[in-house]
Amino acid sequence: MTSIDVRRAAPADDLLIADLRRAWTEENHGGPVDDPGFEERFAAWADRERDQRITWLAVAGEQPVGMLNMLVFERMPWPGQGGAVDRPGSWGYVANVYVRAEQRNAGIGAQLVAACVEHADSNRFARIVLAPSERSVPFYGRLGFRPAADLMVRPSPHP
Template structure:
């Protein structure tokens, strides 16, 4: 496991390459082959640029090196007469490098994200966990929900 103090902070424009590197590491871990993709870095940066104000990313670092990330996609409900504004978030793309797992990095990322969600007055945060990550999210306070429906189109 890496040495150094864990720092979790909101990522900015200067962190795009670090976030892209973590996304590439995640892909390599999942597929065993992060195939060479000369357009990936540019495509990733373009995606982050398009997401603009609707997505907030956090970066975890140890000794100045990126070790984990998570992001929150923000959604605002259509206004209703006489009702307060209602916003919610989708927690996505949580990833911690394998050698930095089980050391509080993921929990620190989720804690930062949930603190932000509360400060922003979001009414809920949802996610689509892997089977392996369900206990982790339950420890963070999430519970299984039956209210949503899904159709897979592709």
């Protein structure tokens, strides 16, 4: 198997990420999804979101095989904060964790999560939050995540 590199995505990678997003949707859908405007919508979304999101890409050679996206919440500054850089200023919400079906169970997902955790720890993030699918709970559990009793959620009233 070609070796896997995990790297931070750059704006030039938008189409590779859109390609993974399409692959994920089509996997769930069970076949091709006819939406010729998707890539353009995706690029506009990526442009709007760029300042507050970090995406990691897993690539085998030039081929994108997986991704992970983290929305970074930067806390509101407070008076007297001064140079207190050792106080947690940010936290992250992880979403869009995906590895192509034919490449799964080879540790690529774990490599993506490790890259994001490394970033969060070296920037002293207060926490990383995510909403796992039932199937991925053991996966995240092995990577240091635990069920949260200290957060609240208001589910949508809409069916």
